[in-house]
Amino acid sequence: MATSAQQTRRARVRAPEPTGRRWLNTGGERVRLSDLRGKVVLLDFWSFCCINCLHVLDELRPLEEEFADELVTLGVHSPKFEHEADPEALAAAVERYAVHHPVLDDPELSTWQDYAVKAWPTLVVVDPEGYVVHVAAGEGHVEALGKVIGEVVVEHDAKGTLHRGDGPYVPPENPGTTLRFPGKVIRLEGGTMLVSDSAQHSLVEFAADGETVVRRIGSGERGSTDGPPTDELPVGDLPAGGPVTDGPVTDGRVRAASFREPAGLALLPEPVAAEVGYDVVVADTVNHLLRGVSLADGRVTTVAGTGEQWRSGPAQPGAETLPALEAPLTSPWDVCWWDPVGGIVVAMAGNHTLGLFDPIAGEIRRFAGTTVEGLRDGDVTEAFFAQPSGLADGGRRLWLVDSETSALRWIEVSPEGLENGFEVHTAVGTGLFDFGHADGPAEQALLQHPLGVAVLPDATVAVCDTYNGAIRRYDPETGEVSTLATDVAEPSGATLIDGELVVVASTAHRLERPVPPGVAAQLVRGAAQQVTRPATEVAPGEVGLVVVFTPPPGQKLDERYGPSTSLEISASPSELLVEGEGTGTALNRRLVLAEGRESGSAADGVLHVVAQAASCDDDGATEHPACRLTRQDWGVPIRIVSGGPDRLPLVMGGLDDQES
Numbered sequence: 001m002a003t004s005a006q007q008t009r010r011a012r013v014r015a016p017e018p019t020g021r022r023w024l025n026t027g028g029e030r031v032r033l034s035d036l037r038g039k040v041v042l043l044d045f046w047s048f049c050c051i052n053c054l055h056v057l058d059e060l061r062p063l064e065e066e067f068a069d070e071l072v073t074l075g076v077h078s079p080k081f082e083h084e085a086d087p088e089a090l091a092a093a094v095e096r097y098a099v100h101h102p103v104l105d106d107p108e109l110s111t112w113q114d115y116a117v118k119a120w121p122t123l124v125v126v127d128p129e130g131y132v133v134h135v136a137a138g139e140g141h142v143e144a145l146g147k148v149i150g151e152v153v154v155e156h157d158a159k160g161t162l163h164r165g166d167g168p169y170v171p172p173e174n175p176g177t178t179l180r181f182p183g184k185v186i187r188l189e190g191g192t193m194l195v196s197d198s199a200q201h202s203l204v205e206f207a208a209d210g211e212t213v214v215r216r217i218g219s220g221e222r223g224s225t226d227g228p229p230t231d232e233l234p235v236g237d238l239p240a241g242g243p244v245t246d247g248p249v250t251d252g253r254v255r256a257a258s259f260r261e262p263a264g265l266a267l268l269p270e271p272v273a274a275e276v277g278y279d280v281v282v283a284d285t286v287n288h289l290l291r292g293v294s295l296a297d298g299r300v301t302t303v304a305g306t307g308e309q310w311r312s313g314p315a316q317p318g319a320e321t322l323p324a325l326e327a328p329l330t331s332p333w334d335v336c337w338w339d340p341v342g343g344i345v346v347a348m349a350g351n352h353t354l355g356l357f358d359p360i361a362g363e364i365r366r367f368a369g370t371t372v373e374g375l376r377d378g379d380v381t382e383a384f385f386a387q388p389s390g391l392a393d394g395g396r397r398l399w400l401v402d403s404e405t406s407a408l409r410w411i412e413v414s415p416e417g418l419e420n421g422f423e424v425h426t427a428v429g430t431g432l433f434d435f436g437h438a439d440g441p442a443e444q445a446l447l448q449h450p451l452g453v454a455v456l457p458d459a460t461v462a463v464c465d466t467y468n469g470a471i472r473r474y475d476p477e478t479g480e481v482s483t484l485a486t487d488v489a490e491p492s493g494a495t496l497i498d499g500e501l502v503v504v505a506s507t508a509h510r511l512e513r514p515v516p517p518g519v520a521a522q523l524v525r526g527a528a529q530q531v532t533r534p535a536t537e538v539a540p541g542e543v544g545l546v547v548v549f550t551p552p553p554g555q556k557l558d559e560r561y562g563p564s565t566s567l568e569i570s571a572s573p574s575e576l577l578v579e580g581e582g583t584g585t586a587l588n589r590r591l592v593l594a595e596g597r598e599s600g601s602a603a604d605g606v607l608h609v610v611a612q613a614a615s616c617d618d619d620g621a622t623e624h625p626a627c628r629l630t631r632q633d634w635g636v637p638i639r640i641v642s643g644g645p646d647r648l649p650l651v652m653g654g655l656d657d658q659e660s
Helices: 004-011 051-066 087-096 110-114 142-159 270-276
Strands: 022-024 040-046 071-077 103-105 122-126 131-137 185-187 193-197 202-206 213-217 232-234 253-255 262-267 280-284 289-293 300-304 332-338 343-348 353-358 363-368 388-394 397-402 407-413 422-428 434-438 452-455 461-465 470-475 480-485 491-497 500-505 510-512 525-530 536-538 541-549 555-557 565-572 577-579 582-584 588-593 605-617 627-640 647-654
Touching: 022 087, 040 051, 040 142, 051 071, 051 142, 087 103, 122 142, 131 142, 185 262, 185 491, 185 500, 193 262, 202 262, 280 332, 280 343, 289 332, 343 363, 343 388, 363 422, 388 461, 397 452, 397 461, 452 491, 452 500, 461 491, 461 500, 470 491, 541 565, 541 605, 565 577, 565 588, 605 647, 627 647
Parallel strands: 040 071, 071 103, 262 332, 332 388, 388 452, 536 627, 541 647
Antiparallel strands: 022 103, 040 122, 122 131, 131 647, 185 193, 193 202, 202 213, 232 253, 262 280, 280 289, 289 300, 332 343, 343 353, 353 363, 388 397, 397 407, 407 422, 434 525, 452 461, 461 470, 470 480, 491 500, 500 510, 541 588, 555 605, 565 582, 565 605, 577 588, 605 627
16 A cells, blocks of 8 residues: 555645635635645534534644644635525534634535545545645545644655645634524423523523523533533532542542533433432534433433444444443434333434434433434334434424434334334435425425424424524424424424423524414425435446545554455445445445436436445554554535546545546
């Protein structure tokens, strides 16, 4: 395998100038690569709907700090949904996710196409002379990127072409509000409400009016410390036995509990809460943890997760049940107690699955999904999900929204005789690339990236149709979809207070009651829309799919225990792929695509590709070298065109020689 320095000398591909509508976080100034000569530049192609992109934003923070004098990160926002092309929505997302580098607003995907990007997220390293030296798709590349960037810094420092100093980032103003991009809300006993104040990394309890603050739980700083609800507490005031954790103590005072972008909240049944010692389970999303909160004193404890993000393998989510505190999670986005399973169902947005947490046993396992991103119904172990983000208890049905397929779905107890006991069904939604705002029969209705769901008193289902800024209603009896309210600022969660729907208006930073009692539903006959991402053209018949992966500097593929790579391929619809479906060990595959398909949309179908590669430190003197697993999932929309390319390269890490 070639090192990145060898790739640099071999490839010498000049990086195109980024083009788009405007720049954010620059004080209004335009950024040009030509003005950044002497700096290492990292382009991050992202979309704020994409959970993997949000993972990368957090992964890059220590890298940006390590190379603060040599590296300039430039976000290139390449929207998937129409709402993401709204400049105000993007500005809100940049603040919400604490993006501390310049961001290019590229609604037409001009720069995406100039760099031949095929996946969110994609990272491109440009050297101080303006040449592309490394490309990586997906997440989990931060260590490899650090080695590549370090190697480039050394090379160009020696050449005299490296210039150190500040970059073009200009921080925006920080407005102060009680809530900042809140996520979810639940009703507590007594009529108060608990809200996850996601961007301020805490929980806020409100009185029944939704405005009067009763208390705040958490320090407001990013962290994962367990402990009391307030910022500091004198040790002398602690109950016998001291603090609940060995959290930091400063000047004789215990620091408050802390979160990182908490989202979903679930109230435990009273008997369960009495046994486990906490009342509320919190999806602490960016920490990859579940936290327990005691409402009596506001104390926070970690109840599931290790703090490390799940990447792959048998650890949770997986077939086996594991001790909850030994199981890595991945971006839990919502949580819900559901009696038919006797536990907390966890919307594991980070790998498109649902987990099941048993608070009494202190165990967790996968409940539904395969980790393939898509929309497929059936047995829970074979179903595909796409960033599940909202859950609601409907008795025999567990309602959920899949944000990336703009779908409302449900799980119910399956008929006797099926092996796993539960089935997945879809009420609204057709796939990864179709969305809109259209009411009517469910098979014709369209949503746009919904994040929340609630069951109404009449057993109909309210959907927080986030990117349409609307509250929608689905009637399971008639199969009809209607619109209850519009002009709600990115609704992301909802609960019922005395029969009235209370909604989290996330980008308005408040709770709202947008559906007055007795309001008549309206019908919106909107047009169907599709993702603007261009489909990849390929030839009919035989196509060679190649996943490009080069181990980072100082590493090699790990062959000690058998093949170090794997490749899984499927298609939607399944008839798109005549040959080549299944799992193998080589990172290349001969595919045969169906010929003569009628193309009535932007794409003939989607190839689902999951690739993995294990690499270890290449040091013969080390008895137990450190090893890492790189994994990437692609959903590639393809269009079969006569005379199209018969080779489909997907870059997981490195450079594609044939494309250089």
